[in-house]
Amino acid sequence: MRTSDFVRRPAISAALALLVGACTVSAGRPAETVAPPTISAEPSPSVVAATATPSPAPTATPRAYPPVAASDPAALALQMVSAERAIRDPHVTGADLAWFGHLQQLTYRKLAATPELRDPVLAAVPADLKAAATANADATADLRATVVPGPDLPTTWRIVDPAPLDDLARYYREAETEFGVPWSYLAAIHLVETRMGRIRGTSTAGAQGPMQFIPATWARYGEGDINSDRDSIRAAARYLRANGAPGNMANALFRYNQSQRYVRAVTAYAEVMRADPDAYRGYYGWQVYYLTTHGDILLPVGYGR
Numbered sequence: 001m002r003t004s005d006f007v008r009r010p011a012i013s014a015a016l017a018l019l020v021g022a023c024t025v026s027a028g029r030p031a032e033t034v035a036p037p038t039i040s041a042e043p044s045p046s047v048v049a050a051t052a053t054p055s056p057a058p059t060a061t062p063r064a065y066p067p068v069a070a071s072d073p074a075a076l077a078l079q080m081v082s083a084e085r086a087i088r089d090p091h092v093t094g095a096d097l098a099w100f101g102h103l104q105q106l107t108y109r110k111l112a113a114t115p116e117l118r119d120p121v122l123a124a125v126p127a128d129l130k131a132a133a134t135a136n137a138d139a140t141a142d143l144r145a146t147v148v149p150g151p152d153l154p155t156t157w158r159i160v161d162p163a164p165l166d167d168l169a170r171y172y173r174e175a176e177t178e179f180g181v182p183w184s185y186l187a188a189i190h191l192v193e194t195r196m197g198r199i200r201g202t203s204t205a206g207a208q209g210p211m212q213f214i215p216a217t218w219a220r221y222g223e224g225d226i227n228s229d230r231d232s233i234r235a236a237a238r239y240l241r242a243n244g245a246p247g248n249m250a251n252a253l254f255r256y257n258q259s260q261r262y263v264r265a266v267t268a269y270a271e272v273m274r275a276d277p278d279a280y281r282g283y284y285g286w287q288v289y290y291l292t293t294h295g296d297i298l299l300p301v302g303y304g305r
Contacts, residue, residue: 063099065099066102066106066287066298067079067099067102067103067106068106069103069106069107069109069110070110071110071114073117073120073121073124074124076107076110076111076117076121077120077121077122077124077125079103079107080104080107080108080121080125080133081124081125081126081129082100082103083100083101083103083104083107083282084104084129084132084133084282085129086100087100087101087104087278087279087281087282087285088276088278088279088281090278097281097285098285099285100282100285101281101282101283101284101285101286102285102286102287104136104282104285104286105282105285105286105287105289107121108136108137108140109140109144109289109296111137111140111141112137112140112141112143112144113144113296115141118137118141122134122137131275132272132275132276132279135268135269135271135272136268136269136272138264138265138268139264139265139266139268139269140265142261142262142264142265142268143192143261143262143265144291145261146259146261146262147291149291149292149293150292150293151292151293151294152292153290153292153297153299154201154290154299154304155304156201156202156304157199157200157201157299157303157304158199158200158201158303158304158305159198159199159200159288159299159300159301159302159303159304160197160198160200160301161198161301162195162196162197162198162284163196163197163229165280165281165284167229168187168190168196168197168229168233168284169183169187169280171186171229171230171233171234172184172186172187172190172233174230174234175233175234175236175237176237178234178237179234179237179238179240179241179245180241180245180246181236181237181240181241181245181246181252182246182249182270182274183273184269184270184271184272184273184274184277184280185240185245185249185253185266185267185270186233186236186237187269187270187273187280187283188266188267188269188270188273188283189211189236189253189256189266190210190211190229190233190236191269191283191286192262192265192266192269193210193211193212194209194210194211194212195286195287195288196210196283196284196286197210197229198287198288198301199288200227200304201304208226208227209226209227209228209232210227210228210229210232210233211232211233211235211236213226213232213235213236217239218235221235221238221239221242222235222238223235236256239252239255239256240252240253240255240256243255243256249267250263250267253266253267269283287299287300288300288303
């Protein structure tokens with residue numbers, strides 16, 4: 001399977017060129033401990049939108065939609081910093097927040113697709129944002145490395161609007177209180193699996209729901225509706241707790257997806273949010289991109305309907 005930002009999961013589910021994982025019980029070797037990172041206008045020819053109901057521009061302010069990541073290191077660094085500042089500004093909300101979250105995502109995808117930009121861009125990021133920017137860049141590159149691009153778009157997916165930002169935040173916090181799994185790790189899994197519920201559909205391995213469970217695993221750890229964000233988040237917390245969380249998050253994540261790159265990526269996103277909860281506001285705006293042999297394809301809301 002592939003994830004929305006690139007995770008393929010041979011051992012767990014099977015088919016999201018972007019982002020969908022499946023939670024399965026594994027008999028594989030537990031992951032080694034992964035140390036969390038220290039955290040203190042022209043369309044690009046490689047990024048196109050798949051045919052779907054046209055998405056309205058997210059703001060009345062004249063802006064390119066989707067945003068276009070720069071190719072020049074200095075310009076890309078300015079975009080990255082402006083996006084990171086905006087998502088941490090409580091006055092930036094609604095369509096503006098969504099636009100900056102999308103831009104943030106594209107800057108890191110640009111670094112992952114063009115590794116030679118990484119060092120000059122990150123060198124230009126101010127000190128207070130450098131740890132978060134480095135973690136995001138490394139996580140995005142790890143996930144991209146797990147995907148082998150194919151020629152075709154998914155035919156079994158629908159792309160929908162996610163549940164409201166505050167509702168999802170409440171579900172993560174409730175699950176943390178109930179099971180002891182840090183909310184930021186649940187949010188990071190949700191992000192990597194289905195872009196926080198934007199992807200609807202069954203993977204080639206039969207994984208379902210916003211946290212991507214195969215039916216057998218859901219039968220053991222799930223309660224309620226597998227397609228419910230709240231129920232699926234609770235099931236993921238229950239599953240992680242059964243596999244060592246919160247004391248051994250690396251092992252729990254490895255059981256969720258037997259890939260050390262996946263473990264590192266989820267850990268990186270989670271620790272960014274743990275250090276700065278406002279980072280969640282940016283991740284919430286990340287969209288569904290499918291990596292193909294033709295380039296990155298944006299699957300907008302309405303795709304597959």
